[in-house]
Amino acid sequence: MYKKTWGEKVFDGSNYILLCLLVVVTLYPFIYVLMASLSDPKFVAQYRGLLLWPHGFTLNTYTFVFENPMIATGYRNTLFYVFAGTVINMLLTALGAYALSRRYLIGGTTIMILIVFTMFFSGGLIPTYLNVRNLGLLDSAWAIILPSAVNTFNLIVMRTAFRAVPESMEESAKIDGANDYTILFRIFIPLSLPVMAVILLFYLVQHWNSWFPALIYLRTRELFPIQLILREILIASSTDTMTAGNVAQLDQMPVGETIKYATIIIVTLPIVCVYPFLQKYFAKGIMVGAVKE
Incomplete structure (x- = not known):
C-alpha cells in the first residue's frame, strides 16, 4: 500500500x-x-x-x-426565449458543426478561419444594433433570439465531437441509402450526447441570464424577460x-x-x-x- x-x-x-x-x-x-x-x-x-x-x-x-404582474409576464417571456432560442441554437449549431466536420467540404478550412475570426473581432454594439434595426427585428422577440443563434465556441466543440465519429459509420449509412440529415440525427447526435447535453446547458444558461439584448432592442415592457425585470428591481429599486x-x-x-x-x-x-x-x-x-x- x-x-x-x-x-x-x-x-x-x-x-x-x-x-x-x-x-x-x-x-x-x-x-x-x-x-x-x-x-x-x-x-x-x-x-x-x-x-x-x-x-x-x-x-x-x-x-x-x-x-406583481410583470413577474408572471417576465417568466412567460423568458420561458419562450429559452425554449425557442435553445431549439434554434441547437439545430443551427448541429447543422453547421456537421457540415464543417466533413473533411471533404470544399473551402471548409477557410470557412472555419472566418468563423473563428468572429471570436476575437466583431462589428461592435452600434453596427449590430443597426443591423437588427434594418432587418426589422427591433422591439420583437426575434431580436433576442436570432442575433445569437450560433455561438462560435459551441460550434467548434460540437464540430470536434462530430469529427471523432468514425468515417466508416457515415460511409455504411450512405451505402444503405441514408442522406445527410439521417446521418446527422440518427448517428452523429446519438453518439455525441454528452457534448450535446453540455452545449444545451450552455445555451439554456445563456438565454436564462440574458438581459442586455432585451435592454437594447426592446421597448415594449410586455416583451421584457424576467432578468430585465430583476434588474429594474435591484438597480432602479422598482x-x-x-x-x-x-x-x-x-x-x-x-x-x-x-x-x-x-x-x-x-x-x-x-x-x-x-x-x-x-x-x-x-x-x-x-x-x-x-x-x-
Missing part, C-alpha cells in the same frame, strides 16, 4: 481547506439571500452579520412578488407595484429590501434545479473541445 509522504499530506490538507473555503464563499451569499427572503422585513433591515436561518419566518415577501397595496401592513422600505432577495431566489432557482440533471455530462462533454486534431 502506498504511503503518502509528509509533504503530500500537507499538500492534500491545504487543498481540502482551500476548497472548503471556496465552497463557503460561493454558497453563503445564496444562503444569505434565501434566508433574508424568508425573514421578517424589519429584522432584515436592522440586522448586520451572518444569516444562516430565517428570523421571523414569513412568506409574505413572495406573495408580494407574485402579485418595487412600488409590489408594495403599494401593502404599506398599511409593513413599512415599504423594509419590504422593498426583502422583495429584492425574494425576486433573486425566484429567478435563480429554476436554472439551479436544471443544472444537476446535466452536470454528469459536463466534464466528459467539455473535454471533447480540448482534443487536438
Whole structure:
C-alpha cells in the first residue's frame, strides 16, 4: 500500500481547506439571500452579520412578488426565449458543426478561419444594433433570439465531437441509402450526447441570464424577460407595484429590501434545479473541445 509522504499530506490538507473555503464563499451569499427572503422585513433591515436561518419566518415577501404582474409576464417571456432560442441554437449549431466536420467540404478550412475570426473581432454594439434595426427585428422577440443563434465556441466543440465519429459509420449509412440529415440525427447526435447535453446547458444558461439584448432592442415592457425585470428591481429599486397595496401592513422600505432577495431566489432557482440533471455530462462533454486534431 502506498504511503503518502509528509509533504503530500500537507499538500492534500491545504487543498481540502482551500476548497472548503471556496465552497463557503460561493454558497453563503445564496444562503444569505434565501434566508433574508424568508425573514421578517424589519429584522432584515436592522440586522448586520451572518444569516444562516430565517428570523421571523414569513412568506409574505413572495406573495408580494407574485402579485406583481410583470413577474408572471417576465417568466412567460423568458420561458419562450429559452425554449425557442435553445431549439434554434441547437439545430443551427448541429447543422453547421456537421457540415464543417466533413473533411471533404470544399473551402471548409477557410470557412472555419472566418468563423473563428468572429471570436476575437466583431462589428461592435452600434453596427449590430443597426443591423437588427434594418432587418426589422427591433422591439420583437426575434431580436433576442436570432442575433445569437450560433455561438462560435459551441460550434467548434460540437464540430470536434462530430469529427471523432468514425468515417466508416457515415460511409455504411450512405451505402444503405441514408442522406445527410439521417446521418446527422440518427448517428452523429446519438453518439455525441454528452457534448450535446453540455452545449444545451450552455445555451439554456445563456438565454436564462440574458438581459442586455432585451435592454437594447426592446421597448415594449410586455416583451421584457424576467432578468430585465430583476434588474429594474435591484438597480432602479422598482418595487412600488409590489408594495403599494401593502404599506398599511409593513413599512415599504423594509419590504422593498426583502422583495429584492425574494425576486433573486425566484429567478435563480429554476436554472439551479436544471443544472444537476446535466452536470454528469459536463466534464466528459467539455473535454471533447480540448482534443487536438
